[in-house]
Amino acid sequence: xxxxxxxxxxxxxxxxxxxxxxxxxxxxxxxxxxxxxxxxxxxxxxxxxxxxxxxxxxxxxxxxxxxxxxxxxxxxxxxxxxxxxxxxxxxxxxxxxxxxxxxxxxxxxxxxxxxxxxxxxxxxxxxxxxxxxxxxxxxxxxxxxxxxxxxxxxxxxxxxxxxxxxxxxxxxxxxxxxxxxxxxxxxxxxxxxxxxxxxxxxxxxxxxxxxxxxxxxxxxxxxxxxxxxxxxxxxxxxxxxxxxxxxxxxxxxxxxxxxxxxxxxx
Amino acid sequence: xxxxxxxxxxxxxxxxxxxxxxxxxxxxxxxxxxxxxxxxxxxxxxxxxxxxxxxxxxxxxxxxxxxxxxxxxxxxxxxxxxxxxxxxxxxxxxxxxxxxxxxxxxxxxxxxxxxxxxxxxxxxxxxxxxxxxxxxxxxxxxxxxxxxxxxxxxxxxxxxxxxxxxxxxxxxxxxxxxxxxxxxxxxxxxxxxxxxxxxxxxxxxxxxxxxxxxxxxxxxxxxxxxxxxxxxxxxxxxxxxxxxxxxxxx
Numbered sequence: 001x002x003x004x005x006x007x008x009x010x011x012x013x014x015x016x017x018x019x020x021x022x023x024x025x026x027x028x029x030x031x032x033x034x035x036x037x038x039x040x041x042x043x044x045x046x047x048x049x050x051x052x053x054x055x056x057x058x059x060x061x062x063x064x065x066x067x068x069x070x071x072x073x074x075x076x077x078x079x080x081x082x083x084x085x086x087x088x089x090x091x092x093x094x095x096x097x098x099x100x101x102x103x104x105x106x107x108x109x110x111x112x113x114x115x116x117x118x119x120x121x122x123x124x125x126x127x128x129x130x131x132x133x134x135x136x137x138x139x140x141x142x143x144x145x146x147x148x149x150x151x152x153x154x155x156x157x158x159x160x161x162x163x164x165x166x167x168x169x170x171x172x173x174x175x176x177x178x179x180x181x182x183x184x185x186x187x188x189x190x191x192x193x194x195x196x197x198x199x200x201x202x203x204x205x206x207x208x209x210x211x212x213x214x215x216x217x218x219x220x221x222x223x224x225x226x227x228x229x230x231x232x233x234x235x236x237x238x239x240x241x242x243x244x245x246x247x248x249x250x251x252x253x254x255x256x257x258x259x260x261x262x263x264x265x266x
Numbered sequence: 267x268x269x270x271x272x273x274x275x276x277x278x279x280x281x282x283x284x285x286x287x288x289x290x291x292x293x294x295x296x297x298x299x300x301x302x303x304x305x306x307x308x309x310x311x312x313x314x315x316x317x318x319x320x321x322x323x324x325x326x327x328x329x330x331x332x333x334x335x336x337x338x339x340x341x342x343x344x345x346x347x348x349x350x351x352x353x354x355x356x357x358x359x360x361x362x363x364x365x366x367x368x369x370x371x372x373x374x375x376x377x378x379x380x381x382x383x384x385x386x387x388x389x390x391x392x393x394x395x396x397x398x399x400x401x402x403x404x405x406x407x408x409x410x411x412x413x414x415x416x417x418x419x420x421x422x423x424x425x426x427x428x429x430x431x432x433x434x435x436x437x438x439x440x441x442x443x444x445x446x447x448x449x450x451x452x453x454x455x456x457x458x459x460x461x462x463x464x465x466x467x468x469x470x471x472x473x474x475x476x477x478x479x480x481x482x483x484x485x486x487x488x489x490x491x492x493x494x495x496x497x498x499x500x501x502x503x504x505x506x507x508x509x510x511x512x513x514x515x516x
Contacts, residue, residue, distance in 0.1 A: 160320040
């Protein structure tokens with residue numbers, strides 16, 4: 001039976017590795033809500049895949065990428081504050097996705113698996129998807145690392161110093177969209193941003209450089225995925241919440257340790 | 267000073283952002299070794315003008331000419347870096363420009379803060395941070411320094427010191443300095459030319475003469491004009507900036 005766990009473990013590991021650097025930027029750039037919005041639109045992607053008879057991952061990737069580009073374009077308008085805009089798109093796309101799935105009687109979809117993750121739904125094909133995205137996304141991430149960091153500190157300054165800020169930001173958004181697409185089966189659309197943000201926030205306490213934080217987040221993320229999937233396997237709990245709870249515990253422990261260390265150093 | 271060719275020249279420059287005209291018909295020249303200060307009320311387009319000169323905003327009308335191979339060092343308005351981002355001063359200085367540690371220390375020495383190189387940026391005081399950003403702008407040894415409200419978040423004594431430092435940098439390096447400032451009194455003493463902006467250039471001139479222009483009093487009121495006239499009077503004495511600064515509060 002253990003061989004059933006392998007696909008989830010492997011793809012979960014790949015996702016956590018990517019979530020480290022991507023999630024660190026999400027924390028630094030205060031984009032948690034932004035990530036949530038993109039993840040929620042994943043449900044529409046499922047609908048699209050079902051209606052058009054596409055691969056599930058492809059359907060989700062198409063919709064999340066489209067939403068990333070839409071959000072990028074809408075950020076330029078000034079009429080609506082951006083969190084209002086995100087709220088509309090986030091909940092709007094979630095609700096539309098749910099409705100369409102509810103009314104299409106021909107398809108039976110495990111809704112709770114989509115929302116909270118189901119490790120048994122992960123198959124070999126998914127592992128290959130994660131591997132493919134890992135091979136593309138890691139070098140791209142390394143390539144945009146320094147310019148994206150400069151943009152994160154101050155966008156106008158980066159631009160004045162010759163960085164193509166818009167191009168870099170779009171690439172970053174597309175990377176998030178792709179990771180969301182492959183992470184959906186394991187953690188579920190409601191919890192994907194948690195896997196990006198919590199390990200990064202936990203790694204903050206141990207890091208002195210941005211790179212340490214990103215690598216630390218990847219490392220912690222992998223540990224949380226392993227522990228969470230193991231727990232989910234043993235107790236039949238949904239995999240997404242199991243992973244996220246592990247991450248929250250890791251965050252709390254590291255926060256406490258760092259606070260104690262700070263007191264001692266004073 | 268003989269000014270052959272300006273380093274930066276804007277002719278009838280205009281910038282529109284999101285369909286809204288922020289500045290229009292701006293003429294501006296910055297020469298080598300000159301300190302030019304942009305003043306004007308909030309929303310006058312001071313930062314917009316600077317960002318257009320730096321290529322951050324697109325110029326929508328008019329012309330912008332930089333002298334060949336002019337390098338610009340830019341210090342933006344006070345920036346805040348999120349606590350969640352672990353960043354040392356060294357990393358901040360070398361975000362877009364890879365410089366060896368020694369070069370960074372040299373730049374920090376120009377603003378008297380070389381000891382801060384390994385400090386996390388969140389632990390800097392307002393004055394320290396602005397000095398680091400000034401050193402950062404100097405790192406590439408630029409021909410023009412563009413400083414957007416360089417003393418923001420700095421206490422009063424620190425302000426005086428910082429303006430004096432900026433003047434010293436100009437004297438020692440002979441670079442041009444284009445600066446945005448709010449506090450009229452302090453900055454006037456350290457400026458060769460004042461450009462008063464309010465969507466367009468209202469008036470321009472040496473600090474001694476600009477306060478007598480009707481456009482200036484219209485924008486800033488007589489109170490400021492009188493205060494400034496008072497300072498330009500004292501300009502030829504050998505008062506230190508610090509003393510001049512304190513006079514204001516007498």
